[in-house]
Amino acid sequence: MNVFRTLHRSFLILFAVVVIAIVTLVHFSISKIVAEQSRAQQQSLSPAIALIVEQLLKPLHTSEALGKSKELVELMDNENIDETEVFSTLARLNREFNLYFFIASEKSRTQYNSDGSQIELNPQQVNWYFKYRDTDANTIADIGKWEDTHFYIDIKIYNENNEFLGFFGIGKSLQSFLSVFDSYKQQYGYDFIFVDEAGDIMLSSEANLLADYSDFTNLSELPWFASLPEEVKNQRALNNRLITINQQDYLVAEVKLSQFKWTVFLLTPLDQRQADISRAFIFSVVTLLVVVFGLFLLIYNLLYYFRRDMQPEVIVRVANRLPDRNNLARHYEELLCEYQSLSVILVDIDNFSTINDTYGRNVGDEVLDSISSYLASNLREKDLLGRWSSEEFIILLPDTGPHEAFDIAQNLRHGFGSLPALKSQPHLQLTGSFGVSFTASPRPMNEVTAHAEDALYQARRDGCNLVRLQLIE
Structure with missing residues (x-):
């Protein structure tokens, strides 16, 4: 139960870590995208403001000072x-x-x-x-x-x-303005439109929008402006508005020139900005995936650790739920009825009482765990493993002849020597003695197991770590 409580707490901690990581990364991603948008906006506005200062405000201040x-x-x-x-x-x-x-x-x-x-x-x-x-x-x-x-x-x-x-x-x-505007457009990609209070275009990076012999182009004559909602057109509130010109998206930035009572509209194409933001978004997503993958590896390894740590407890539970001597008779009858022949193997852990007395019951339980896990993992699907006594196991092998059962017992005996070392007593070597019997007729279980017990006793008398077979005459 302690392991399960630890695992439960660990799952809660892992869940909290994953949630915090995802929230943090989402916040980081959003912050990154917003920062990228702000950076792109700043990059587009800074040169524009520098141009306005150089081409308009500087001459204004010069004329005011000289005047x-x-x-x-x-x-x-x-x-x-x-x-x-x-x-x-x-x-x-x-x-x-x-x-x-x-x-x-x-x-x-x-x-x-x-x-x-x-x-x-x-x-x-x-x-x-x-x-x-x-x-x-x-x-x-x-x-x-x-x-x-x-x-x-x-x-x-x-x-x-x-x-x-x-x-x-x-x-x-x-x-001279057109030359400067064209240079900025080549370098930064955006267009300028300077509009007075009446909406007339006073200056522009597009030569065809400039006045021709006092005939000014009004903002309302531009197709993209005419397509905007009436409220937006009436207030000329275009800041951060997305517009489409010749099937290309532009973002409008608005700068007020109170000295002239003009408004400057800066039209920035979104292709480059979208590319910059996409790169920032991809970086954030890749970072998120890497962190999630790292958390997955952490969870996987922790689960592996807990599974390994839980294994002895699970084995004890499975071993304790194995059919005991009182419940085996029904299983024996069912198998013999279905397959007509059946072999019985009794397995005894050599010197188990000595192990219990020398090292304690905890080590004894660890030995039972190891042996029961090994036997269960090396039997066929139709075979049945049960508990015969505190230190003995019984194996029912349906549709299996005595000599085949003898070979199976020998393989299991040899396998005892390759069992993983016990954690508490790694030097302890485990062996087992095996008794085999067989019936091909509907005999009572106690008759068949009695002959298997005689064979097991013979293996013990002959020195243990042996397999003996005794058939019914």
């Missing part, structure tokens, strides 16, 4: 604009920052450009000036100069008396 310079304010605040000084200043800024600069003067109603050109500011020719002059915003992002489309950042300039002096700004050719 507050005393030199520029004094230049624009003169009643008579010194055009030579204006062009000289713009040319110098162009060389220093490699950007297109301009000044749109309220006093002279003229726009001066760093390339040396100038434009008269009138509502018919330059409508942007008057449109943005009357707005509350001090910083405006716009697209213009349609013969060579540019992206502009317009900064309102005021003097110390808060008098509006005009605009100072920076312009960049859209071709």
Whole structure:
């Protein structure tokens, strides 16, 4: 019973270990996948943010810083604009920052450009000036100069008396944006769409989405956007939304550009991300399988250990349940009725009383366990093993002649010498004496066993560890 209690506790421990291992691995797998998704998201957003800072925010901050310079304010605040000084200043800024600069003067109603050109500011020719002059915003992002489309950042300039002096700004050719966007697309695989508050696409990595002579493409005109639910389209809440463009899946990331009141949508193809996540998932599954296989080997070896440790107890139980002398008569009658002939072998463990007296009853029980297990494992399916006395076993061999039974007894006797050593007394050598008898007619069992007992006594008298046969006359 102690072994079974130990086994029961071990099964509970093993079950708890398996459950904990599986839960831990599932948590690890989910964490790994989530981490991989976050890493992929970070990998896609980081270069995009770097591009936005470099291509948009840096020019914005440059124009804002220059627009507050005393030199520029004094230049624009003169009643008579010194055009030579204006062009000289713009040319110098162009060389220093490699950007297109301009000044749109309220006093002279003229726009001066760093390339040396100038434009008269009138509502018919330059409508942007008057449109943005009357707005509350001090910083405006716009697209213009349609013969060579540019992206502009317009900064309102005021003097110390808060008098509006005009605009100072920076312009960049859209071709330069397309070149940079294309480079990023080749390297990272994603597309950009810059959208203003009205949904008009101001900048994009796709050249066919850019404005053409003030004709802007609106976000609602894109097929993938038109297929979205109305609520999503109305709120333009696209962050982490999955879309399909030309049968390819994209994940949308959303970045707000509050400086321009724009929204940047970053469209990342999922092929590479799915591959990365698949690799992480496969690694987690392989890890899970390896751990489960390791637990299986552990359970298998523990079960083998317990089975081996339990074997003596199981044998004792089986040996004690073997038919005894009082119950053998019915089995004898049934076998003799079915097979018409039957041999009987009585087996005596040599010097068993001495073994009990010398080493104790525990060793004696271990000897009985070993012998009964050996006899049971070396008999045929139709044979019957029983207990004849405390140290003797009886074997009924139906449809077996006396000489065949004698040979079986000899084989069993030789097998005693190859029995595994006892755990408690490994030096102890076990032998047995065998008595054989036979009947081919319906004789009483006590008559046949009496002759087998006589043969067994003869084997003992002749020195033990022998087989003797006595037939009924």
